[in-house]
Amino acid sequence: MEKQRIPIILKIKQMVTIIIAGLIVIWFLTPLVLITISAFALPEDYYQIEKVIPTHFTINQFKALFFELEAWKAILTSIKVAGLVMLLSFVIGLPAGYALSRYIFPGKNFLKLLILTTRMFPLMVLAIPLLIIFMRMGLSDTIWGTALAHTAMALPMIILISSSILSSISVDYEEAAMIFGLSRIQAFFRITLPLALPGLAASAIFAFIISW
CATH class of the missing domain: 1.10.3720.10 (MetI-like)
Structure with a gap:
């Protein structure tokens, strides 16, 4: 019985470690993903909090950044x-x-x-x-x-x-x-x-x- 419990405990520890590591990765990547998505969003979509994913995408911001500015x-x-x-x-x-x-x-x-x-x-x-x-x-x-x-x-x-x-x-x-x-x-x-x-x-x- 003791030998059977040890693999189960190890599997639980591995699962907990993977879950914690995944949450940390999500915590750090979420702002980067949102910033990247917002960079291609229209201004009217960008300032609407309920729209996490914009309805329209554009590269006008990049054109203005690299060519106008x-x-x-x-x-x-x-x-x-x-x-x-x-x-x-x-x-x-x-x-x-x-x-x-x-x-x-x-x-x-x-x-x-x-x-x-x-x-x-x-x-x-x-x-x-x-x-x-x-x-x-x-x-x-x-x-x-x-x-x-x-x-x-x-x-x-x-x-x-x-x-x-x-x-x-x-x-x-x-x-x-x-x-x-x-x-x-x-x-x-x-x-x-x-x-x-x-x-x-x-x-x-x-x-x-x-x-x-």
Whole structure:
């Protein structure tokens, strides 16, 4: 009897877990579904609460958004800025992360903590000095100015993430490559970088999202 009860209890637990998971999914997806449906609804249907599903569908809102308001220009600008943020973050952050992962020097842990503390400040504390600097340099209200400001937010995390990724790759691979005549830079680009690409790709997406 006890052996028969155990499978029944397990099945009940599985059913309860599935029901709870399903309710959570419905809870999160319902607003997204309603927003998506409302985006294609006519204004008179949108403002009638009793009409969950509109009687007529239209794409006039999207036409107005992309052609009259020219939202595609804003999207294109955001993509350009996010791409620059990814590029700048890795040009600066990857060498810094490599140095933190491969070299031992006094104050290394303190430097990591110092890099991390830059993310503790409110954005306004960083925004005001950057705005003053950019206004003096003529970078305010430009793509490069926006990209530099976003890079300042993404760079600390890119440095620490890349340092962690590179630390997980054994230095023996680079040393073996250097024995066969490669320089340290060549060993990095031919050996270490391909091994680190999956993790670095994830951090690149992270930098893109921060800018976006």
